[in-house]
Amino acid sequence: MTSTGAGRSGPTMGQRVAAFNDKLKGSQAWNSIFRPGSVFRKGYTDSPRNRSYVIMNSVLYHLHPVKVKRHAVKVSYTLCLGGLSFFLFILLTVTGIFLMFFYRPTEAAAWNDIKTLHTAVVFGLFVRNMHRWSAHLMVLSVFLHMARVFYHGAYKAPREFNWVIGVILLTLTLLLSFTGYLLPWDQLALWAVTVGTNMMGYAPVFGGQVRFVLLGAKEISGDTLLRWYVLHVLMFPFVIVIFMAIHFWRVRKDGGISGPL
Numbered sequence: 001m002t003s004t005g006a007g008r009s010g011p012t013m014g015q016r017v018a019a020f021n022d023k024l025k026g027s028q029a030w031n032s033i034f035r036p037g038s039v040f041r042k043g044y045t046d047s048p049r050n051r052s053y054v055i056m057n058s059v060l061y062h063l064h065p066v067k068v069k070r071h072a073v074k075v076s077y078t079l080c081l082g083g084l085s086f087f088l089f090i091l092l093t094v095t096g097i098f099l100m101f102f103y104r105p106t107e108a109a110a111w112n113d114i115k116t117l118h119t120a121v122v123f124g125l126f127v128r129n130m131h132r133w134s135a136h137l138m139v140l141s142v143f144l145h146m147a148r149v150f151y152h153g154a155y156k157a158p159r160e161f162n163w164v165i166g167v168i169l170l171t172l173t174l175l176l177s178f179t180g181y182l183l184p185w186d187q188l189a190l191w192a193v194t195v196g197t198n199m200m201g202y203a204p205v206f207g208g209q210v211r212f213v214l215l216g217a218k219e220i221s222g223d224t225l226l227r228w229y230v231l232h233v234l235m236f237p238f239v240i241v242i243f244m245a246i247h248f249w250r251v252r253k254d255g256g257i258s259g260p261l
């Protein structure tokens, strides 16, 4: 039976889905996310050549480019701000692991552990300050990197998707910074988070629920500390590493650093 039988007019559900599919695949968003060689654009058939492409497109092969444009290696072009942001992230990871050996995320222990770190742990104060300063610097360098990218118009095609990945990286950097701020469990941290979460409580429709999820209770408490600790040392670092890998891979795949072609 045909789908346009008596009593039925207009396209069938199948035709609508197919039309939507065509529209989606012809859209700018789809084409900026999936590159021309992507299996989502040209389909995939299992052949030795296609298997090679899968490996050749992997991020690990793109850490070092095959060719580099002359202007791209000039420090005055990128100011190395993306690289600096990445370096600071590595430094934060190393110093953060050191801090984890001496810090317990409970109401009773947190502040005392920080005091002990200052006074009784070799290089404790130094490493804590390295961690804190690197965090401030990373927020600054990511922001300046974004400004540099904007100034050079590198957010335009074919780099729109990487710009969006960049916005996610900026958000994750700010979230890492904010969740870390609570951990010393001092007056400054407590009130900063009280103010921050109260502001989120005013978000439309789900404000109250969002605040409750963030605090893990009705008021700021040890539950909030534990929650933010897990987000700070595990969840956000894990997610940001994934997005950084996509970011670096796309820098290569979009033709290297932007500039005169």
Ligand code: HEM
Binding pocket: 078, 080, 081, 082, 083, 085, 086, 142, 143, 145, 146, 149, 152, 154, 155, 159, 162, 163, 164, 165, 166, 167, 169, 170, 173, 244, 247, 251, 256, 257, 258, 259
């Ligand atoms: C954790 C944060 C970030 C890291 C580690 C990072 C890292 C990098 C690196 C190493 C590069 C290579 C060129 C350079 O150093 O400038 C780069 C390029 C780029 N980044 Fe980021 N980035 C971050 C955040 C952002 C943000 C917030 C944006 C924009 C919203 C962004 C958008 C871009 C774009 C579009 C390029 C290509 C630039 C070009 O071709 O000139 N990135 N990024």
